[in-house]
Amino acid sequence: MAAGTGSLSVGDVVARQSYELTRESLVRYAGASGDFNPIHYRDDVARSVGLDGVLAHGMLTMGLAVQPVVEWLGAAGSITDYQVRFTRPIPVDGESGATVIVVATVGAVDDAGARIDLTVTFDGSTVLGKAQVRVALAGA
Amino acid sequence: MNPELQGRVFPPAPPYLVGREKVREFASAVFSTSPLNFDPQAAIAAGYADVVAPPTFAVVVQELSLAQLLGAPDAGIDFSRVVHGDQRFSYSRAIVAGDELTAQLTVSSVKTLGGHSLVTSDSVISDASGAHVVTATSTLVVRGDE
Numbered sequence: 001m002a003a004g005t006g007s008l009s010v011g012d013v014v015a016r017q018s019y020e021l022t023r024e025s026l027v028r029y030a031g032a033s034g035d036f037n038p039i040h041y042r043d044d045v046a047r048s049v050g051l052d053g054v055l056a057h058g059m060l061t062m063g064l065a066v067q068p069v070v071e072w073l074g075a076a077g078s079i080t081d082y083q084v085r086f087t088r089p090i091p092v093d094g095e096s097g098a099t100v101i102v103v104a105t106v107g108a109v110d111d112a113g114a115r116i117d118l119t120v121t122f123d124g125s126t127v128l129g130k131a132q133v134r135v136a137l138a139g140a
Numbered sequence: 141m142n143p144e145l146q147g148r149v150f151p152p153a154p155p156y157l158v159g160r161e162k163v164r165e166f167a168s169a170v171f172s173t174s175p176l177n178f179d180p181q182a183a184i185a186a187g188y189a190d191v192v193a194p195p196t197f198a199v200v201v202q203e204l205s206l207a208q209l210l211g212a213p214d215a216g217i218d219f220s221r222v223v224h225g226d227q228r229f230s231y232s233r234a235i236v237a238g239d240e241l242t243a244q245l246t247v248s249s250v251k252t253l254g255g256h257s258l259v260t261s262d263s264v265i266s267d268a269s270g271a272h273v274v275t276a277t278s279t280l281v282v283r284g285d286e
Contacts, residue, residue, distance in 0.1 A: 059222045063170035063196040075186035079195050083228035132209035
């Protein structure tokens with residue numbers, strides 16, 4: 001579905017996507033972002049600080065969670081503001097990984113564009129709070 | 141941590157030159173499939189000068205300024221106790237390959253809550269002409285003794 005102008009209503013689901021995180025995903029994000037905190041790729045270090053094992057980078061979760069909105073927008077608009085609260089970490093098992101589900105819903109519509117609210121869940125629980133994307137729509 | 145950090149303005153961090161391959165690498169890492177992130181012709185057709193960085197790429201530039209805060213000798217921040225609480229980006233425009241960006245951090249608040257410290261900072265990211273690109277706001281939680 002492409003982003004349109006004047007056709008959005010509060011409550012519309014504009015995008016929905018699931019992502020399979022693996023340990024490789026975390027190593028890839030570490031290299032791309034420069035965040036080499038070892039709790040994101042070493043179980044022994046994660047356990048030494050009281051965790052059960054390796055966790056995904058919060059900024060990886062924030063980064064992938066906005067992608068369904070980016071891809072829905074295409075070249076039809078731009079993101080003017082994006083915020084999240086990190087409420088729950090995502091453990092990434094070495095064997096089974098972790099499945100993250102993102103649902104993007106229209107939260108508000110105004111003359112400039114819209115606010116898209118993201119619901120991001122792992123294992124049935126939300127992992128981000130107040131995850132909101134402001135988008136400006138061309139011609140809106 | 142040191143409550144007198146509130147209001148402190150750090151000097152601009154070293155400039156960061158956004159490379160096309162770095163944008164592609166970061167885009168792959170956040171599971172992007174948008175042609176704007178990978179294909180210069182698609183980006184140019186959409187009105188950009190070169191490939192467009194994903195929205196959260198700004199954190200890479202912000203990090204240079206956060207390192208100044210976390211490394212300040214009088215800050216009293218134990219990095220091993222730092223947890224990321226909130227993150228926000230407010231954009232004037234998208235980052236594109238070829239941008240030379242500079243982040244300048246201001247500590248907007250320092251609070252204590254239930255034995256933890258919360259430090260909120262605004263990193264204003266500008267391009268080589270001095271124009272605003274994005275402001276990155278982070279709240280870091282520094283856990284107290286347990």
